[in-house]
Amino acid sequence: MLMHVLPKSAAFLFISLLAVSFNLFASDSIRHTLVSGNLRLGYIDRDEEGEHSHAAATGGHVSVTSLIRRGLRAGGTVYTTQKAGSGKNGEFFDSDGGGYTMIGQAWLAAEFDHNTLKAGRFSLDTPHADSDDIRMIPNNFQGIVFTNKSLPGTVFHALHLDKWAGVDADTPEKFTTLPGSVNAIGMAYDGIRDLTLQTWHYDTSGFARLVYAEAFYATSRFQFGVQLGRQSDRTTDNSGPDADISGIMAGASVGDFTFSTAYNKVSGIATNGFGGGPWFTSADDHTIADVENQEAITFKAAYAPNDRLSVYLRNTHLHHGEDETDYSVSFAFNEDIAASFVYHDMHSDGHIALFRLDVGFRGNPE
Secondary structure, three states, X not given: OHHHHOXXXXXXXHHHHHHHHHHHHOOOOHHHEEEEXXXXXXXXEEEEOOEEEEEEEEEEEEEEEXXXXXXXXXXXXEEEEEEOOOOXXXXXXXXXXXXXXXXXXXEEEEEEOOEEEEEEEEOOEEOOEEOOOOOOOOOEEEEEEEEEOOOOOEEEEEEEEEEXXXXXXXXXXXXXXXXXXXXXXXXXXXXXXXXEEEEEEEEEOOOEEEEEEEEEEEOOOXXXXXXXXXXXXXXXXXXXXXXXXEEEEEEEEEOOEEEEEEEEEEEEEOOOOEOOOOOOOOOXXXXXXXXXXXEEEEEEEEXXXXXXXXXXEEEEEEOOOOOEEEEEEEEEOOOOEEEEEEEEEOHHHEEEEEEEEEEEEEEOOO
16 A cells, blocks of 8 residues: 555655664564554645645654563654645645654653653643644654553643654754743543543743643533633743633534534733644634734534544634634544545635545554
């Protein structure tokens, strides 16, 4: 499959990575190594403020993870995105508009009792630092993460991040220093049926202090959520975020349909952080970040008749700025192959059309 779809150079890269990964992470034999990944095909067409661009890309990733031995586990992931055709779009490629390959993850984890300590490069999903896998290569971070699950239903997180790379970084093709070292603690609790609580505190030297709290209740028929944020500027020139953010959402499911609405209000200027951000009203492109005293309200209708097909229509009205209407269709052919098409109508700001096909693979190569 890879040889028929990818250019020869990219196919050779994937095969070479597999061979190298076995040597790096296998212990006594290859059977102690888990391999997974995907082949990703993407196409994007963007028209914004009179500037039109389009591009096609082939890429994906290969991940290799060892089984736990004496409490230790190692892992690594190599990502690639390569041009397919002559189109140009910076969202798919590196800062110079070309294809690139990078070691996005390379980590060592120690597990003891109810604790896990991971160091190196890794994927991360928290409210203000997340993978934001919306194009070809997601965000990854470099640092240390500590996780504790000693209390029933509770997960405690502590992390230190100093570099990142990927779709939201200024130089997506290589790890570069964050605006300041990110030190964060967080706690999530799901010990009450249908209720999830989380709270986070991020202290980023030279950028901002970010506090986030959320309560979310969801059953098969109803959803209700509340979120609060407090952001304090820590820059020397007062250029960072400084805001209070509140949000509320409610939804109900009727048969195969789910209808929901959400509202966010910002007093000041807010940031998403390092990734897509946690806001209830976030559209696929526009969010409440970076605009003073922004307000947004979202209405969404989703249709999911089975585990394979998902369709939604979402309209986000922004008090300051242009609205956005998103149309999305996703279909899983099986557990390994899925396709999605989304169209973002940003009205007078333009549009984005995005298609992705993911072909996954996983297994133990014994």
